[in-house]
Amino acid sequence: MKITKIELINICKVKNERTILKNVNLKIIGGKRYIFFGPSGSGKTTLLRLINRMDDPTSGEILIDGHNITELPILNLRKKIGLVFQIPVIFNGTVKDNLMAPYDIGAINSPPNDAELKHVLKLSGLNNNFLIRKASELSIGEKQRVNIARMLLNKPDVLLLDEPTSALDNSSATRLLESIMELSKVNGLTIIMVTHQLEYARLLGGQIIDIQDGAIINEQL
């Protein structure tokens, strides 16, 4: 079943006695694009990490299609709601080796064939020649695309992107955002992206959730 609604209700998060999120309420509708926008340290990334349970809130609850997130099988949840980190993480070996990771760790049951690998590469904006390239030798932008392609092999409904453009130059960032937009429009993925750059937020389109000092201060379309 595809995820159609995520609700965050009275979410608070306290870390090391510091309040990171204060009473956050938010409704995410499947298939749409959302941008968590705000300055560094405002709680955007913390909020993002709660949605696939990399962390849990101190109080409040998250409902996925009406079910409490803590009652859902967590490994399956993380496959359905994929998180791509700000700094891309590359495993040893080629791009193909990296794309095999979801199978190697048991997230998917059968090894993806070449056609599937090429498909996710294409969706992420990379051509087939990348499969045999050594992953550690790619540019940051290419590594970020490999991270997205790797996540796509899990066939997620929701893609959480934590400042994916932060280490990229302007033209690479624009191209990456176009690929992400494509994933949303053509494949119907729900996109939630964190950024502190307004031009990128506008470029991706969708609803901008303005977060400051751990609280949502504005939601605009």
Added chain:
Amino acid sequence: MEQFNYSLININSFDLLIGLGLILIVVGLSRWQNLMLEGELIVGAIRTLIQLIAIGYVLKYIFSLDNWYLILSFIALMIIVASITVTRRQKKQTKELPYLIGIAITAGSGVSILVATQIILQIEPWYEPYYLIPLAGMVIGNSMNAATLAVERIDSEIKNKRTEIEAYLALGATSKKAASSCMKAAMRAAMIPTINSMMVVGIVSLPGMMTGQILSGTSPIIAVKYQIIIMYMIAFSVAVSSLILTTLRFRRYFTRNHQLIEEAFE
């Protein structure tokens, strides 16, 4: 046991003092080279003397009692001391660590000691201290060193590979799968010294137990057979102890829900 026509030369107190003279020469060398190790050398030499003489008398007493629970208590004490020693060597000394080490060493060395004494040697009575205590001492000592390496390595690997582990978790891996490369590295680090010593034994080094048996008049052929069994016991105990320890230790970094525990990384 097959003995040579040979009588062991006793070592008296004066002989021990001559041996101590070698240490005094090293102290002189240290001062000459400005190594600043004189204090530690003297303390080390005195501790060696006192600890070994004391243990000699303790063993003599235990052997004379012929009492199985005292012998097992003595072995348990060895494991407790080993567990505390390994814990003290760690940068991050958590409350549960000595217990984890105790469980790991008991399991690894326990099985190998049981196999050696009850199946291979079939000692009579089953707790015969002349066999049980030296064998236990050697196996526990080696497992202790392996445990030190295993804990150090699993801690440093998990801390250094935190971002990689998180990436695996985000892909839907269990915490065990996400940390599996760290666990393998820790087990390898713990086992490599034992494997290396198996490679060179008899060529580069003559082990202490074998040397001791030969000195006390045992045929070298019998002594090497004992040594072979000991080496296999150690390899087994080191492998099982480090496997159990890494499996128990990695859990402190994760919640049951496959999330990283922030405090464990501080």
